[in-house]
Every structure is written in structure tokens, then in C-alpha cells.
Amino acid sequence: MTDTLVIYYSFTGNSKKVSEYVKEKLNEKDRKANILELEPKVPFSTDYDEVVEEWQNNDIKKDVEIKEVTIDLSKYKKIVLITCTWWYGISPVMKRFLKDYDLSGKDIIVASSNAGWLGHCFRDYKTLLPNSNIKGELDLVFSSNEQERDKMLTTQEEIDKWIEKLN
Ligand SMILES: Cc1cc2nc3c(=O)[nH]c(=O)nc-3n(C[C@H](O)[C@H](O)[C@H](O)COP(=O)(O)O)c2cc1C
Structure with missing residues (x-):
């Protein structure tokens, strides 16, 4: 039975790598997990510093549109959420999704x-998942070292x- 969905947003690949690891780990333990990548409708700039600059104070000023999710979320009882942190908060893409x-x-x-x-x-x-x-x-x-x-x-x-806490 498929019961766990790993949902992630990753700008530079770190959250993606961990999400894929989590999916593999869950499947090892006989639990069929699926994975869903969230994406902005309009891709962000590929210039890292430009994006950092643009999204200052992301929690109050801006919003973003995301690509429609077509997976049937009602099939999953358990969810893993992984996002990058942008300006001390979860990414605007994950926020939009929630x-x-x-x-x-x-x-x-x-x-x-x-x-x-x-x-x-x-x-x-917690705020976006009250129930x-x-x-x-x-x-x-x-x-935090730019080179690594x-x-x-x-x-x-x-x-x-x-x-394990999901068990
Ligand atoms: C726009 C932007 C804002 C960021 N803000 C923070 C922050 O507030 N705190 C922090 O520790 N790292 C911050 N970072 C660094 C990323 O959160 C960190 O490199 C993360 O591992 C990237 O994950 P990803 O590869 O899945 O995108 C920021 C990066 C970007 C691009």
C-alpha cells in the first residue's frame, strides 16, 4: 500500500537530495512512498544572489504562484515536508502549497x-498546518560557506x- 508522500521544494538541490533519500529509506522498510516536487509557475532567476536579494522579508511582502499539484493527496495518510529556508522562514513555494x-x-x-x-x-x-x-x-x-x-x-x-517519528 502506498501511504506516504514526500513533498519538497528545493532551489539549489539540498532539500531535493534529502527528499530522495527519505523516499528510498521509507521504501526500504516496506512502505511504499511517493515523491512530489513543488515548483513555482515562473522559474526563479538562476542568479543566486539576485534571488536572495529579491526575496528579503519573504514572509510579509511577496507571494508566488506554483504549478498545479495533480497527485491525489487524499490517498496519503502520512506526509513528509521538506523545503529550503528563505529569509528565516519556509520558502514561499512551500507556503503557497500549504x-x-x-x-x-x-x-x-x-x-x-x-x-x-x-x-x-x-x-x-505550525501556523499553516493547524489541523x-x-x-x-x-x-x-x-x-554556510559559499564554496560548499x-x-x-x-x-x-x-x-x-x-x-522514525512518522511511525
Ligand atoms: C533567497 C534565499 C534566502 C535564504 N535565507 C536563508 C535563511 O534565512 N537562513 C538560512 O540558514 N539559510 C538561508 N538560505 C540558504 C538556504 O536555506 C540553504 O542553502 C538551503 O540548504 C538550500 O536548500 P535547497 O538547496 O534545497 O534550496 C537562503 C537561500 C536563499 C536562496
């Missing part, structure tokens, strides 16, 4: 990948423990 789609009543674990400044990501998730059961939160830390932004500092063991 505003537009209803995950009420589901068991959920959440993660926000960041470079050391997680800010209010967990609060964002869901958030069973675990993961502070997913990558290097894809170096994960959170250990695989920590990720595995977090996945």
Missing part, C-alpha cells in the same frame, strides 16, 4: 534546510531518527 492544499488530519514530519539560521520555519509550518498532526521537526543544516553550500552538517542518523 495555503492552497488541505493536509488536515494527516500525520506529518517537517524539515527546513538552512545554512544555520532556521528562524521561524517550524512556527510557519494536522506534526510528529517531528528536523533542523536540516548545510554549510551543499555540504550537509546534519547527520544521516539524525535524519533516520526523524523519519
